[in-house]
Amino acid sequence: MITIAFYFFAVLITLLFLVTVMSKNVLYAMTSLAAGMVLISGLFFILGADFLGVVQLIVYVGAVMALYSFAMMFFDVNKDVKEKNGSAATVFLLGGAIALMLVLVFSAPMIGQGAASLYPQVAGATNPQAVGLVLFTKYLVPFEVAAVMLLVAMIAGIILAGKKMDLSLSTTEEEILDETQGGDK
Amino acid sequence: MIGLSHYLILSGILFSIGLIGVLRRKNLLMLFFATEIMLNAANIAFAAISSHYHDMAGQMFAFFVIAVAASEVAVGLGLLVILYKKYGTLDLDMYTVMRG
Numbered sequence: 001m002i003t004i005a006f007y008f009f010a011v012l013i014t015l016l017f018l019v020t021v022m023s024k025n026v027l028y029a030m031t032s033l034a035a036g037m038v039l040i041s042g043l044f045f046i047l048g049a050d051f052l053g054v055v056q057l058i059v060y061v062g063a064v065m066a067l068y069s070f071a072m073m074f075f076d077v078n079k080d081v082k083e084k085n086g087s088a089a090t091v092f093l094l095g096g097a098i099a100l101m102l103v104l105v106f107s108a109p110m111i112g113q114g115a116a117s118l119y120p121q122v123a124g125a126t127n128p129q130a131v132g133l134v135l136f137t138k139y140l141v142p143f144e145v146a147a148v149m150l151l152v153a154m155i156a157g158i159i160l161a162g163k164k165m166d167l168s169l170s171t172t173e174e175e176i177l178d179e180t181q182g183g184d185k
Numbered sequence: 186m187i188g189l190s191h192y193l194i195l196s197g198i199l200f201s202i203g204l205i206g207v208l209r210r211k212n213l214l215m216l217f218f219a220t221e222i223m224l225n226a227a228n229i230a231f232a233a234i235s236s237h238y239h240d241m242a243g244q245m246f247a248f249f250v251i252a253v254a255a256s257e258v259a260v261g262l263g264l265l266v267i268l269y270k271k272y273g274t275l276d277l278d279m280y281t282v283m284r285g
Contacts (some may be wrong), residue, residue, distance in 0.1 A: 002187055003186065006187045006191065010195045013195075013199065014198060014199065017199060017202045017203070020206070020222065021202055021209075021210075026212070026214055026215070029215060029218055030218065033221060033222070036222075040228070043192075043229060047233060047235075048236050049232045049247075052232055052244050055248065056251065060221075060225075060254075063255060064221070064255060064258050068217075068258070071262040071265060071266065072214070074265075074269055075265075075269055088209065091205060091209045092205060094208060095201050095202075095205035095208055096205075098201075099197055099198075099204055100201075103193070103200075120239055120240060130241055131241065131244060131248075133241075134241040134245060138245075139245050142249060146249055146252040149252065149256055150256050152256070153255070153259040154256075156260045157260055157263045159263070160263025160267055161267075163267070
């Protein structure tokens with residue numbers, strides 16, 4: 001049963017992410033990315049990481065994808081993306097080779113010596129309980145730092161995107177300046 | 186039976202898909218999507234190793250990766266909006282200022 005579920009999720013995730021990477025339309029790419037994230041949370045549930053799966057659903061599919069779709073209201077999404085590419089074969093070869101190298105590098109110490117569990121799961125605790133036990137003891141300081149980082153990111157996002165919000169997008173000074181200068185684009 | 190290696194291979198495949206996206210895309214928004222794919226591939230590997238060793242550290246790192254991804258998206262999209270206001274396009278080739 002788990003085998004079927006794993007292969008189902010794995011094939012679908014790979015196909016959806018391939019669509020994301022290959023599609024010319026931004027809207028298709030974003031939709032398939034969101035669907036792939038939902039299926040990845042399914043993988044987390046199979047692995048017994050229930051809390052991580054729920055966080056993946058809420059944060060990635062809920063927040064990040066909503067942020068992307070809000071941002072896409074600024075951009076012209078109906079227009080297909082025109083990209084000139086060198087040779088696709090080189091890109092595929094480079095991507096595959098680098099990924100293989102990374103997998104080898106990171107799996108080398110694991111194969112070399114038996115890794116031992118540093119913080120073993122507490123017996124009898126459900127997954128959210130175990131997460132809480134480790135997160136608020138061993139990882140308390142990184143947790144607080146992550147909270148401050150999210151606050152900084154929120155303020156930065158507001159300040160960056162909110163600048164000149166009262167002006168229309170197409171008539172900002174820079175664009176008129178760019179057009180008068182000409183030849184720059 | 187599905188073991189650790191299955192998940193690691195899946196993670197490697199997804200990571201290379203993201204890497205291919207980063208290499209071949211010229212649109213900045215698409216580059217962001219490809220980065221998300223790479224982060225998710227890393228998360229799958231973390232969760233798989235965490236469940237293989239019955240250790241919570243992997244899941245903790247996955248949580249922090251998600252937090253970093255969320256803040257990266259917030260700041261990055263703000264910058265994208267500014268770039269789009271300034272240049273009217275998201276094509277990376279249009280941002281080149283030095284012509285050799």
